[in-house]
Amino acid sequence: MSFTNTIESMCPIARGPDHRNSPIPMEGKWVNAIEVTDISGLSNGVGTCAPHQGATKVSINVKNGIIEECLIETVGCSGMTHSAAMASEILTGKTLLEALNTDLVCDAINVAMRSIFENLAYGRSQTAFSEGGLPVGAGLDDLGKGLRSQVGTAYGTKAKGARYLELAEGYVTRIALDEDNEIIGYEIVQMGKMMSAIADGIDANQALNDSRSHYGRFEDGVQYVDPRKV
Amino acid sequence: MAEFEGKERRIERIEQTLAQYQIESLEAARELCQSRGFDPHDITLTTQPIAFENAAWAYVLGGAIAIKKQDKTAEQAALSIGEALQSFCVPGSVADQRKVGLGHGQLASRLLSTQSDCFCFLAGHESYAAAEGAIKISEYANQVRSKPLRLILNGLGKDAAYMIARMNGFTYVQTQFDYQTGELNITREKVFGKGHRASIRCYGTDDVVEGVAVMHHEGVDISITGNSTNAARFQHPVAGTYKKERLLLGKEYFSVASGGGTGRTMHPDNVGAGPASYGLTDTMGRMHCDAQFAGSSSVPAHVEMMGLVGMGNNPMVGASVAVSVAVEQSQ
Numbered sequence: 372m373s374f375t376n377t378i379e380s381m382c383p384i385a386r387g388p389d390h391r392n393s394p395i396p397m398e399g400k401w402v403n404a405i406e407v408t409d410i411s412g413l414s415n416g417v418g419t420c421a422p423h424q425g426a427t428k429v430s431i432n433v434k435n436g437i438i439e440e441c442l443i444e445t446v447g448c449s450g451m452t453h454s455a456a457m458a459s460e461i462l463t464g465k466t467l468l469e470a471l472n473t474d475l476v477c478d479a480i481n482v483a484m485r486s487i488f489e490n491l492a493y494g495r496s497q498t499a500f501s502e503g504g505l506p507v508g509a510g511l512d513d514l515g516k517g518l519r520s521q522v523g524t525a526y527g528t529k530a531k532g533a534r535y536l537e538l539a540e541g542y543v544t545r546i547a548l549d550e551d552n553e554i555i556g557y558e559i560v561q562m563g564k565m566m567s568a569i570a571d572g573i574d575a576n577q578a579l580n581d582s583r584s585h586y587g588r589f590e591d592g593v594q595y596v597d598p599r600k601v
Numbered sequence: 602m603a604e605f606e607g608k609e610r611r612i613e614r615i616e617q618t619l620a621q622y623q624i625e626s627l628e629a630a631r632e633l634c635q636s637r638g639f640d641p642h643d644i645t646l647t648t649q650p651i652a653f654e655n656a657a658w659a660y661v662l663g664g665a666i667a668i669k670k671q672d673k674t675a676e677q678a679a680l681s682i683g684e685a686l687q688s689f690c691v692p693g694s695v696a697d698q699r700k701v702g703l704g705h706g707q708l709a710s711r712l713l714s715t716q717s718d719c720f721c722f723l724a725g726h727e728s729y730a731a732a733e734g735a736i737k738i739s740e741y742a743n744q745v746r747s748k749p750l751r752l753i754l755n756g757l758g759k760d761a762a763y764m765i766a767r768m769n770g771f772t773y774v775q776t777q778f779d780y781q782t783g784e785l786n787i788t789r790e791k792v793f794g795k796g797h798r799a800s801i802r803c804y805g806t807d808d809v810v811e812g813v814a815v816m817h818h819e820g821v822d823i824s825i826t827g828n829s830t831n832a833a834r835f836q837h838p839v840a841g842t843y844k845k846e847r848l849l850l851g852k853e854y855f856s857v858a859s860g861g862g863t864g865r866t867m868h869p870d871n872v873g874a875g876p877a878s879y880g881l882t883d884t885m886g887r888m889h890c891d892a893q894f895a896g897s898s899s900v901p902a903h904v905e906m907m908g909l910v911g912m913g914n915n916p917m918v919g920a921s922v923a924v925s926v927a928v929e930q931s932q
Binding site: 392393395396399490493494495496497499500501502503504505539549553554555556586587588591 | 767876903
């Protein structure tokens, strides 16, 4: 480090404050985060690209600054799904800081990564008060049985009302309407459950019927509608 | 000696509690309960089969404390169970610091109390299924109450309230708040569905002021917050404001902070920067709550991580109520 002549010729004036930074809650402890390796925790971040064509949710589990696992979920853009595939290989093993200037193959994923970095750096993780944090694998557990993302697809027009296509419970096959033609329930197929059953050798039709359920007052329906056809 | 998860970090407190009530060991506590015809260990694992052993033994200790203290009513026994749950908290954990164990006992006691009349699920109406936890909790309590607990939903958004009532078969209560006079006018009630669910009243509000008015209108005694459209913009301010106003009226109100952000530190406002830019939802919950849940309404491992015991918060409410009732019935 070199100093300019101006600085060299100055008389020294003492700096008084010598506090550390504010500690942040992290995996059940309070940590003064100085180095990137001080950071641990599981957090989510969401991002989009300039044209807002789609959105990405990234979840990472960081231990001592290193990204040990990542979950990348995308919606609304076909290219982004392939970017997610690549990013899932790129992200792990990198430090949190390193991941910021790593091309994650899609702006939405880059933005989600920035958002997670901020969350973890400021103590806004999901595991701030969880002693020892979450084990590696928690990100996958978040997907639930059948390992599929929670995706909601719902469409509506002023002229013809709403059509639920896919909700948390699964792929919507029928919507139930009451006597006023209002939606009071829906029938769904849990795709993850169905595909797991088929993989286990169960007949596809049997698996389909076993994975069918409904929500709300479906049984009280006066009329049933296929949201993709009618 | 009974074996359970995280024993080495918990045992010192547990032994102090055992000594305080002159109970020899956790096994002796279980025998004491069994001699009175009930087994909290079984009740716990029947309530949530995937619950951890530490939860089952915490309820055993709770049952034994209630017997030792000669609790006559389920309402009293629930408080003893809270003491046991608290002694199972890992020292220094968030569950320990925020007295989540005692809070669980107090909530069960309030749910069982004949003084309590109305239980409110306070949230934004973000999901058709959001109120399921509150409905389950009221059902646990109603199994043993002489007079059923009334249940209402109070959340931001009138359209959403209408649709949630329609989907679940609740009664939608349409209101119009008069900002000049502070009056809450009911403009329409539409009953969807039949049976128990039709007795659940679902309100949608425009803002915090109307939300507080709904709480007063229904005379809410107990509420539990859920996650919502924006937890920091509606439910925690409503609970906090209502609490202040209820206290001024000389009435009681037991508030449970639960749902997204509670016991975690997610911030509702991502422009937060600099020190302490985390945890606003959690902090607001702490400002009004009598009990704070943390971890998960259903996943044992997530509640264990908070330092409490391995059992989902909603099943824990069920187990607290069930063991309390078993104590009363064993008289």
